[in-house]
Amino acid sequence: MGNLQQTGQAIVRLLRWDKPAGRLILLIPALWALVLASDGRPHPLLVLLVVVGTITTSAAGCVVNDLWDRNIDPKVERTKQRPLAARSLSVKVGVGVMLVAALCAAGLLPFLNGLSMLLSVAAVPVIALYPAAKRVFPVPQLVLAIAWGFAVLIPWSAAIDPPSLDLPAWLLWGAVVLWTLGFDTVYALADREDDRRLGIHSSALFFGDLAPQAIGAFYAGTALLLAYTALALELNIGFWLTLFGAIGLWVQQYLRLSDRQLSRAAYGKMFAENVTIGFVLLAGMLVGCWF
Numbered sequence: 001m002g003n004l005q006q007t008g009q010a011i012v013r014l015l016r017w018d019k020p021a022g023r024l025i026l027l028i029p030a031l032w033a034l035v036l037a038s039d040g041r042p043h044p045l046l047v048l049l050v051v052v053g054t055i056t057t058s059a060a061g062c063v064v065n066d067l068w069d070r071n072i073d074p075k076v077e078r079t080k081q082r083p084l085a086a087r088s089l090s091v092k093v094g095v096g097v098m099l100v101a102a103l104c105a106a107g108l109l110p111f112l113n114g115l116s117m118l119l120s121v122a123a124v125p126v127i128a129l130y131p132a133a134k135r136v137f138p139v140p141q142l143v144l145a146i147a148w149g150f151a152v153l154i155p156w157s158a159a160i161d162p163p164s165l166d167l168p169a170w171l172l173w174g175a176v177v178l179w180t181l182g183f184d185t186v187y188a189l190a191d192r193e194d195d196r197r198l199g200i201h202s203s204a205l206f207f208g209d210l211a212p213q214a215i216g217a218f219y220a221g222t223a224l225l226l227a228y229t230a231l232a233l234e235l236n237i238g239f240w241l242t243l244f245g246a247i248g249l250w251v252q253q254y255l256r257l258s259d260r261q262l263s264r265a266a267y268g269k270m271f272a273e274n275v276t277i278g279f280v281l282l283a284g285m286l287v288g289c290w291f
Contacts, residue, residue: 026058188205
């Protein structure tokens with residue numbers, strides 16, 4: 001019983017269910033898309049479908065990442081206790097968990113329309129290849145950001161009848177891509193010394209001393225594209241108030257990033273703050289559509 005419990009706990013950590021911030025920050029763009037595409041009134045079953053799809057896809061992506069990095073993670077302070085890195089789970093178990101999560105995600109496809117199904121299939125190679133991008137591509141966070149962008153396109157096309165991707169969908173997609181580049185560069189700053197030593201690429205290393213300015217530019221672009229989205233959809237003042245609040249929080253992060261003595265934990269805290277920002281904006285989108 002003890003070994004079974006330990007294995008179960010290790011699987012929970014493998015799926016990152018013990019750290020919900022990373023799961024929520026993928027769910028948020030999907031909920032943004034559902035709310036805006038449905039004028040603030042998404043069908044409850046579609047919401048459930050998107051939530052389950054996000055959880056299962058994220059779970060599969062986490063395991064794929066850890067399988068790729070199982071020999072690198074032990075050499076990185078932040079990741080050395082991950083189950084595959086610490087050898088508390090075998091590769092065979094990891095592959096099995098990944099297949100179960102992927103099959104659960106695939107089982108949702110018949111409930112989607114044709115366009116949403118095609119977009120879901122197109123997202124798979126991007127998700128699977130992100131860990132490889134860290135080894136060969138100077139800004140792998142861009143690959144991750146494109147993967148995150150599918151969290152907008154799939155729900156949006158699922159909520160529109162007939163299925164389509166109009167201008168507001170692409171504006172929101174661009175906002176999410178830039179937002180992801182911003183918060184994941186913040187996240188990468190915690191690992192930059194380990195990544196440099198191991199020869200792993202990241203946007204934090206690519207931008208170097210200009211990383212805070214790059215993050216500020218990404219957040220500014222996010223705010224601008226969200227504003228264009230709101231104008232295109234004629235959202236009311238409720239959304240604009242939350243957008244101004246989000247801008248204020250992003251400006252605070254930018255100012256804090258100028259401190260070169262920040263701890264690893266500080267970067268993680270700033271990453272997690274984006275979850276709060278995302279839900280604040282979601283509330284603003286609901287209010288912006290309803291009244």
